[in-house]
Amino acid sequence: MLNHTDAVIFDLDGTLMDSMDLWTGIDIEYLGRYGYAPTPDLAVAIEGMSFTETAEYFRERYAIPNTVEEIKKEWNRMAFQKYANEVAMKPGAARFLHALRQKKLPVAIASSNSQELIRAALSHHQVEDCFDLIVTSCEVSKGKPSPDVYLYAAGKLGVSPERCLVFEDVPMGILAGKNAGMRVCAVEDEFSAARRVEIRRLADYYIRSYDEVLDGSYEVLAGGGYTH
Numbered sequence: 691m692l693n694h695t696d697a698v699i700f701d702l703d704g705t706l707m708d709s710m711d712l713w714t715g716i717d718i719e720y721l722g723r724y725g726y727a728p729t730p731d732l733a734v735a736i737e738g739m740s741f742t743e744t745a746e747y748f749r750e751r752y753a754i755p756n757t758v759e760e761i762k763k764e765w766n767r768m769a770f771q772k773y774a775n776e777v778a779m780k781p782g783a784a785r786f787l788h789a790l791r792q793k794k795l796p797v798a799i800a801s802s803n804s805q806e807l808i809r810a811a812l813s814h815h816q817v818e819d820c821f822d823l824i825v826t827s828c829e830v831s832k833g834k835p836s837p838d839v840y841l842y843a844a845g846k847l848g849v850s851p852e853r854c855l856v857f858e859d860v861p862m863g864i865l866a867g868k869n870a871g872m873r874v875c876a877v878e879d880e881f882s883a884a885r886r887v888e889i890r891r892l893a894d895y896y897i898r899s900y901d902e903v904l905d906g907s908y909e910v911l912a913g914g915g916y917t918h
Contacts, residue, residue, distance in 0.1 A: 698796070742758060786900035890911055897909070
């Protein structure tokens, strides 16, 4: 998988960190303050959106009487301690990151989350030094499935998109990587288990643990054909 790879770019939530479920609780608590409950389609509706785009969506759909920046600030406050103290890394992720450091491959995060929460999680697991670059979708025009954040990361690293390997967990993220002209490895996550068929159709590779990359037991998929 790492052959012909000049840089590796990771999503964060559901990909490096087992953190998707905690947002369900945050959404319930936050919307409950305004008399709402999350609708069943919420997770899919906001999938791939940047932190800013998600706040805009909440503000409009649920008539939240706060600015986008106030919403983002409150989400950071609600989630910070969980990212700084509780969120677990995905199986084998730390070992894989240290292996990439040994190979001297440039490594980046391109996430829809906020810089504050990303850095809190990486610091908690003492892997922040494994990354050359951390960028978010708030720094580009559009969130995933637009390729913007992945192309931005590749540009900052000085690497051609076709020489980048992306790790993602959900369809919108996989599409963002593929739309950027990159190869994408899907990482198994229980939060998106119901969409596993779609995920496997879109991605180039599939893993249940990052150890599968290191020992060569990862799956090569027939998908990966969706690009434009």
